[in-house]
Amino acid sequence: MADKIKVLVILCLLILFLSYSFYLYKLNYSSVHSATTLADKGKILWQTKNCGACHQIYGLGGYLGPDLTNIYSSKGDEHIKAFLHAGTDIMPTFNLSDSEVTEIVAYLKSIDATGVAAPSKLKIKQDGSIER
Ligand code: HEC
Structure with a gap:
């Protein structure tokens, strides 16, 4: 009986595993993850322009370049x-349109709202872990 x-x-x-796998397989990801908000579109630009090659987030x-986690609250949108419009000697100008810059x-701004990160101020211990 127990068997x-x-x-x-x-x-x-x-059956549950197979039906859930089938459901995920059939899910239309482009509609689930379509960029609807300005911040979503900005994230895609961040990735396509490869800002992360020079800048850190958290x-x-x-x-x-510097960490940009809290750049919005520390230096402001202007x-x-x-x-972004002018670039610098080291940072390239990306010829972004006004809407892309926005x-x-x-x-x-959305990254800034998630919390505070100041990695350069963290004290790293000898074993590589971080002192709290
Ligand atoms: C080739 C490296 C490089 C890339 C790619 C790059 N940046 Fe920069 N960025 C820099 C450097 C270096 C600085 C610091 C200013 C300087 O010394 O010229 C900087 C400065 C900045 C600043 C001002 C930071 C501050 O503390 O004042 C912002 C904002 C910024 N970058 C945003 C971006 C965004 C958004 C992208 C992608 C579209 C990007 N950067 C791509 C190198 C880069």
């Missing part, structure tokens, strides 16, 4: 826009 129950449970789990990314600013 029959085990077989039944395994069969149920198998300390992750390239190290040529400062960000100026950099989208990137919205993305950086």
